[in-house]
Amino acid sequence: MASPLPSSGPADKHRELGLTDAEYELILQRLGREPGDTELAMLSLMWSEHCAYKHSRKVLRRLPTEGPSVLMGPGENAGVVDVGGGLGVAFKVESHNHPSAVEPFQGAATGVGGILRDVFAVGARPIAVLDSLRFGEPALSARSRYLLDRAVGGIGHYGNSIGVPTVGGEIYFEPSYEQNCLVNAMCLGLAPHERLIRSAAAGPGNVLVLLGALTGRDGIGGASVLASAELGEGDEAKRPSVQIGDPFSEKKLLECCLELLDRELLVSLQDLGAAGLTSSSSEMASKGGVGLDIDCSAVPLREAGMEPFEIMVSESQERMLCVVEPERVAEVIAVCERWETLASVIGIVNDSGRLRVLDADGVAAADLPVGILVDDCPLYDLEPVAPESPSVVYPGGVAATVLGGAESPADTLLALLRSPNLASRRPVFEQYDPVVQSRTVRRPAEADAAVLALPTGEAIAVSIDGNGRRVACDPRLGAAEAVFECAANLACVGAIPLGVTNCLNFGNPEKPHVAWQLVEAVEGLASACEALDVPVVGGNVSLYNEAPAGPIFPTPVIGMVGRLPDPARAGRLGFAHERDAIALVGWFAPSPAGSELAKLRGEELAGPLPPIDERAIRGAHETVRELVRSGALHNAHDIAEGGIAVAIAECCIAGGLGATVRLPDGLLDPFAEAPGRAFVVSGPESVFAGGPGVAGGPGPSRGVAGGPGPGRGVAGGSTAALDGVQVIGRVGGDELELEGRLKVAVSELQNAHEHGLLEFL
Amino acid sequence: MKFGVIRFPGSCDEVDAQLAAERVGEAVILWHADHDLQGVDAVVIPGGFSYGDYLRVGAIARFAPVMEEVASFARAGGLVLGICNGFQVLCEAGLLPGALLPNTSLRFVFRQVELEVVSADSAFTRACVEGERLSIPVKHTSGRFYAPSEELARLESAGQVLLRYAPGENPNGSLNDIAGVRNQAGNVFGLMPHPEHAVDPLIGSVDGLKIFESIRAQVGEPAPV
Numbered sequence: 007m008a009s010p011l012p013s014s015g016p017a018d019k020h021r022e023l024g025l026t027d028a029e030y031e032l033i034l035q036r037l038g039r040e041p042g043d044t045e046l047a048m049l050s051l052m053w054s055e056h057c058a059y060k061h062s063r064k065v066l067r068r069l070p071t072e073g074p075s076v077l078m079g080p081g082e083n084a085g086v087v088d089v090g091g092g093l094g095v096a097f098k099v100e101s102h103n104h105p106s107a108v109e110p111f112q113g114a115a116t117g118v119g120g121i122l123r124d125v126f127a128v129g130a131r132p133i134a135v136l137d138s139l140r141f142g143e144p145a146l147s148a149r150s151r152y153l154l155d156r157a158v159g160g161i162g163h164y165g166n167s168i169g170v171p172t173v174g175g176e177i178y179f180e181p182s183y184e185q186n187c188l189v190n191a192m193c194l195g196l197a198p199h200e201r202l203i204r205s206a207a208a209g210p211g212n213v214l215v216l217l218g219a220l221t222g223r224d225g226i227g228g229a230s231v232l233a234s235a236e237l238g239e240g241d242e243a244k245r246p247s248v249q250i251g252d253p254f255s256e257k258k259l260l261e262c263c264l265e266l267l268d269r270e271l272l273v274s275l276q277d278l279g280a281a282g283l284t285s286s287s288s289e290m291a292s293k294g295g296v297g298l299d300i301d302c303s304a305v306p307l308r309e310a311g312m313e314p315f316e317i318m319v320s321e322s323q324e325r326m327l328c329v330v331e332p333e334r335v336a337e338v339i340a341v342c343e344r345w346e347t348l349a350s351v352i353g354i355v356n357d358s359g360r361l362r363v364l365d366a367d368g369v370a371a372a373d374l375p376v377g378i379l380v381d382d383c384p385l386y387d388l389e390p391v392a393p394e395s396p397s398v399v400y401p402g403g404v405a406a407t408v409l410g411g412a413e414s415p416a417d418t419l420l421a422l423l424r425s426p427n428l429a430s431r432r433p434v435f436e437q438y439d440p441v442v443q444s445r446t447v448r449r450p451a452e453a454d455a456a457v458l459a460l461p462t463g464e465a466i467a468v469s470i471d472g473n474g475r476r477v478a479c480d481p482r483l484g485a486a487e488a489v490f491e492c493a494a495n496l497a498c499v500g501a502i503p504l505g506v507t508n509c510l511n512f513g514n515p516e517k518p519h520v521a522w523q524l525v526e527a528v529e530g531l532a533s534a535c536e537a538l539d540v541p542v543v544g545g546n547v548s549l550y551n552e553a554p555a556g557p558i559f560p561t562p563v564i565g566m567v568g569r570l571p572d573p574a575r576a577g578r579l580g581f582a583h584e585r586d587a588i589a590l591v592g593w594f595a596p597s598p599a600g601s602e603l604a605k606l607r608g609e610e611l612a613g614p615l616p617p618i619d620e621r622a623i624r625g626a627h628e629t630v631r632e633l634v635r636s637g638a639l640h641n642a643h644d645i646a647e648g649g650i651a652v653a654i655a656e657c658c659i660a661g662g663l664g665a666t667v668r669l670p671d672g673l674l675d676p677f678a679e680a681p682g683r684a685f686v687v688s689g690p691e692s693v694f695a696g697g698p699g700v701a702g703g704p705g706p707s708r709g710v711a712g713g714p715g716p717g718r719g720v721a722g723g724s725t726a727a728l729d730g731v732q733v734i735g736r737v738g739g740d741e742l743e744l745e746g747r748l749k750v751a752v753s754e755l756q757n758a759h760e761h762g763l764l765e766f767l
Numbered sequence: 768m769k770f771g772v773i774r775f776p777g778s779c780d781e782v783d784a785q786l787a788a789e790r791v792g793e794a795v796i797l798w799h800a801d802h803d804l805q806g807v808d809a810v811v812i813p814g815g816f817s818y819g820d821y822l823r824v825g826a827i828a829r830f831a832p833v834m835e836e837v838a839s840f841a842r843a844g845g846l847v848l849g850i851c852n853g854f855q856v857l858c859e860a861g862l863l864p865g866a867l868l869p870n871t872s873l874r875f876v877f878r879q880v881e882l883e884v885v886s887a888d889s890a891f892t893r894a895c896v897e898g899e900r901l902s903i904p905v906k907h908t909s910g911r912f913y914a915p916s917e918e919l920a921r922l923e924s925a926g927q928v929l930l931r932y933a934p935g936e937n938p939n940g941s942l943n944d945i946a947g948v949r950n951q952a953g954n955v956f957g958l959m960p961h962p963e964h965a966v967d968p969l970i971g972s973v974d975g976l977k978i979f980e981s982i983r984a985q986v987g988e989p990a991p992v
Contacts, residue, residue, distance in 0.1 A: 159874075162875050163875075166779075166816075166875055166906070167777070167779075167816045167819070167820075168779070169778075169779030169780070169815060252819070253816070253819070254776070254777050254816065254818065254819025254820075254821070255819075257776070257777055257779075257816075258776050258777075345776070346776055435877075436876055436877050436878060437874055437875050437876070437877070438875075438877060439779075439875075439877050439906045440877060441877075441904060441906070441961075441964045441970070441971070442779050442780055442783065442814075442906075442964075443782070443783065444782070444783045444786055444787075444963075444964065444967065444970060445970070446970060447969055447970060459969060459970070573969055574969055
């Protein structure tokens, strides 16, 4: 069949756009002709890893996605869980790694902007941002210090300016992130159930309205150029592919969209992210089973003379696409004018099942079946092969040795507290506004999870976590630990998990050992989520985080949202009262493998990580959660990096109080780690005086461990948990003493902790 | 009494200010493009990034239609409170002395800071006690109060400085640790700390409530002419 469209020119053009020969053959076969230039540009983006998840989609099917509290699951702009009182909480984490490696300020800023749009695209008002960052070693790398400084600046610039609090986050430094930094941003939003909206276009005859910023040449090809290939030499030349953020435009767009939804003027809503109009329009059409005609000449442009393909693939920020009934268009435009936000009718919904892109003369620059864009990209089976020993080689190798191994326990503790991975994050979070919107009950460093009050009188809690070092040691256990650690953080404030979002940051999945890491990590995530009975409601995958010298540590980042009944009783991190008893809760058998101390000693990455006893973990989490909810405890903190010594030290630092602790017999290494499994808590002696019985949870709700059904999330494992509550010391004085091991002034602990990161900013 | 909180495009803390004001009275949101203060007894210009603040902070907001009404209201003795960006806007509008320069750190800073009440003899601090300490957060990039030395001396001697950062607490390099100043007539007050974020024990301190309570008391009991 002869094509009415201009041909694609040189035969290898598809390769430049990131399509393989086999994929291009498939396009020719499905289309029955050669695609035109605009069509090829659109197809190359929609068939990119970033849009099509072609190397990860099959693996992701392993994740549990259903549960009683799920209002919207994966596939929408953000997942939504029910939090009672007719309210839903939307949330999602997304990566902006590659843009941030090229231009950290704008890359991180637009990462925040993008995730905010995902959340208000489902009709939720963004109420909190968290971020998860990874960089190379700050002590060794000026570039990593620059990336840290600028990425943090970019996150603050966007979040602060738009009036959404940044309530939490995490940062780790490892040599493997030197070339490929990670910038993952998570957003939570709040919506009454009736305002939630989906993205499926519907109703032939309805019109397509583009809202927000002008469309320019920025970010053209970002999804394929940046996000779906390894970074290497010449990245400076990719800078024009990074978008520029304008939080003021987005603020107006946000308020405008929420008002449009409150007035029930929209049929559907979708944000414009990677691959711009191409991706947003084709996905809306696909979900609704309809066709769309888009008139390029109606798209307001920032610069004259843009070609249809440029208009269709532009990644200009702060734009949304909506479907509106024709008789409501005037009202829509009036609301947009009030918010000084552009609104342009750019197309029409029809029942053709095709996406047609028309130029100013009404000639089709593209005319493609929606299915070929959205559904026909081949999904690849990974070819996982476990690496032979020695394990994967990472860029930069192991970190420089800081400790020789002969240091005293006190010096070891101070070195850990001062290390960039454990030092106080205050220099970073002081650059973010955590309180705007007046619902932040627990700010950064006040508790293990952020707590946000709801209008219902209850509250939600949120935490974000991921430890690539441990996942590198054992992808399955390391990934599971991240889930359990998030849940442990929630337990410390009294919250029960409702839902999970994840961002899977990995190297090149076409390499067998990276494929193996991905498959194993997803298995670990899935089994941990099943053990906690918490569904994955959305997420993002970032692959090809790889430099010529090798991949990043496999880094699944977990965001978890939970619910607690009484924000006034939300737990705190710091010791609070002299003479309180300190207890260890949980089954705790830590190991030095993959620990921060192993890193400081320059040891090779190696397992085995301690085993996971799901039943014991659930029991310990439940015990802490119920004790916090009852108001019996004065502090609760999970034991993570740096082991029990660092955990206790952190409670001392946060509370400005000392402690005297006698570690349980058998716990030989106070710096060994087993994250997500155990806690340090404190409270009046009487709380723990009743022996095991005191830790009892709500009896009737205990289901059969491992069994299905809603009772499982709070199910027993009671024996292990009860056995695991033991008083190990007392709060008081101005020194931390671990009997027979170390004795350090709290002021010295504070000093080490406070200055560890500060010197790099 | 009724507070009116102005909403510019780019305002961030207007709902927070409304919620805080509602703890002591009624509060409505006033739209930047309207020439209408809806008969309020006091105006609050809230924090945020009015019109994006891509130019000098507050430089565009002062030209908003509603600001003409605020200026007339202030000239007639109406109470006007500017918080953070609102303080910056009032300085730009010439309703308050001095200017807010970028922090010495050149970074945005969020911090819960201690303030000292310099004078309780004002419409905005009358619910406080002189010398009292208030714990209220700051969050800004341009909060360094500056005035030429002669004007600074005049402000000090006229008792227009109402709040100072406590010793060691100055987060931005403000001259004389100034956190909040009033105009000469005493009916317009601007401060960089956010009292609206210190009104709820669940969320933090409640010390900021005293600013709103002062305004409430002032309106309830008109100052002698």
